Amino acid sequence: MSRPLFAHIDTAALQHNLSVARSHAGQGRIMAVVKANGYGHGLARVAHALWATDGFAVASLDEAVQLRELGWQKPILLLEGIFSADEITACINHQLTVAIHHFEQIHMLQAARLASPLSVFLKLNSGMNRLGFKPQDYLNALTQLQAIPACGDITLMSHFATADDDYGIADQLQVMQRCFSQLSYPVSIANSAALFRYPAHHGDWARPGIALYGASPFAEMTAQALGLRPVMTLHSQIIGIQMLNTGDALGYGRAWIADRPSRIGVVACGYADGYPRHAPTGTPILVNGQLTRTLGRISMDMLFVDLTELPTAQVGSTVILWGKGLPVEAVAQAAGTISYELLCARAQRVPERDIA
Known part of the structure; x- marks a missing residue:
């Protein structure tokens, strides 16, 4: 007899939370973040429940391939990009989109003979200091990507560090606007906290994560107050x-x-x-x-x-x-x-x- 411990996963709640996130995104598209095995909820289960979303974001090539094997045909973003040149062929074969956040990744693409266009999200380090190009290097990185014949669609990307607390997004947003304002590409900047607290800045691709699973990104506000249901x-x-x-x-x-x-x-x-x-x-x-x-x-x-x-x-x-x-x-x-x-x-x- 098994232990009386189990996790109920409410897939209807996932669908509800996606609808709530979409209401905050306006005309923007939703890139549902399903990394880490769907935040511990099971990648396949989460993907099927969120099938109506516009794209998925994952952390590894294995997760992306699993989504393709499930039949998902819309965009899949590798949030950390490629780790070696050997992964480029797989990204092409599975029509993945990759985050580009350092020059070594650009050099890999320059050296590769790409059989098909590879779409990318070019990441700006706007102040979180985790991944991404510094503002002074961002235009150079973009110029190098533009010169790669098989580089496909380009989206401008960054990530807020303090959208969930009192410090807010003003400092990082100023950096993003300075780097992005003269560039005619789609933009992806909003995580769950930014999407709910600063919906005017959802960008073309919002990337909600924790909110989809029915948990609040804010210490002072419950998920219920945000209209979310626990999954x-x-x-x-x-x-x-x-x-x-x-x-x-x-x-x-x-x-x-x-x-x-x-x-x-x-x-x-x-x-x-x-x-x-x-x-x-x-x-x-x-x-x-x-x-x-x-x-x-x-x-x-x-x-x-x-x-x-x-x-x-x-x-x-x-x-x-x-x-x-x-x-x-x-x-x-x-x-x-x-x-x-x-x-x-x-x-x-x-x-x-x-x-x-």
């Missing part, structure tokens, strides 16, 4: 109950000491399943639809919940770790991390179940 709900059950007296210790390291007679539930979920080990006492959790808290340290396969105020909870009672009724960002905030990490870190041993 992944992580379910488990109470598998044991312990009665503690005042002064009794709980779990590894005696990390929690009962300050009153307490009723403790043991849940079949731990850090080997992707639940954050660093989640402290007080992290929110639902038992039979009622909000309570975790206690003590997270173990590899189990964690503790406080049932003292939940007298009807018993062995077999339903537990929701995050998802429907408990936003994943609330759990992430309590654990000092972000929803992206929790969704992507769910372990392979946790089975998935689709719901309509």
